[in-house]
Amino acid sequence: MRKLFKVLLPPFIGFAVYFVVIRYSSVYFTLRIDEMGEGTIESFMAYYRYFLPLLFTVAVLTQLLIVVPVWDRVFSRSRTGKFVSLFILCFICVLFAAGISYVIWDKQSGVRHLIKVSLFMTAVQLVYWAVNLFVVYIFNKKQVQSSDPADANSTE
Secondary structure, rough: OOOHHHHOOOOOOOHHHHHHHOOOOOOOHHHOOOOOOOOOHHHHHHHHHHHHHHHHHHHHHHHHHHHHHHHHHHOOOOHHHHHHHHHHHHHHHHHHHEEEEEEEEEEEOEEEEEEHHHHHHHHHHHHHHHHHHHHHHHHHHHHHHOHHHHHHHHHH
């Protein structure tokens, strides 16, 4: 049961945060499907609004197949190993953000717009992963404390 929560709850909380931000924005009811791909915040919001079920399914599968197994290996590493893993995660977020931004970038809007969209996409991903990994961390911390309280106190 704990593994199921570890797979479902972090993406749910991450997506719920974005849903609240997008749903209670002033432009939510004016979002249209033809706005996607313009490279603006509104186009990102429209994409998120219309593809939420698909994005959530991909997030749960990513959590199940990649994040939880990698987290279990990283959680037992030294501080240096954890720092290197965090750095690699940030680097992957920057690469994905650059790739996504380049795909949706209109060359006529200039390089400055590409950089702006890349920074926005990087921030979105980093916030999502920070929320996601914080929830997984809480689950691991509770699991360690509930399995052997004496052992958990000696490592802190």
